[in-house]
Amino acid sequence: MPDTAPQPAPPTGGKSREQLREEWIALSDMTADEFDALQATYQARAKGMPEPGDEAPGFTVDIMDQSQKRTGESKSLSDFRGKPVGLIFGSYT
Secondary structure (H helix, E strand, O other), rough: OOOOOOOOOOHHOEEEEEEEHHHHHHHHHOOOOHHHHHHHHHHOOOOHOOOOOOOOOOOOOEEOOOOOHHHHHHHHHHOOOOOOOOOOOOOOO
């Protein structure tokens, strides 16, 4: 079965990844080793992230009232299986 996973977008401006890397290093205060270590960290984190089209991981959230106090109720993503769901992330502290 062929791999149908989305592929990363090609670099912008027709430049190779190596050209973009060299430009970033020249413009930043990072050394090449620091840049490469940072990229390796990002790539390691990305391995656990869902891809577009993947099933969303399950989670449960607390329901808040209008004064931002917990009501004691909660909702799980699975409660909405088969229905469209929109999520808004933010900090209300």
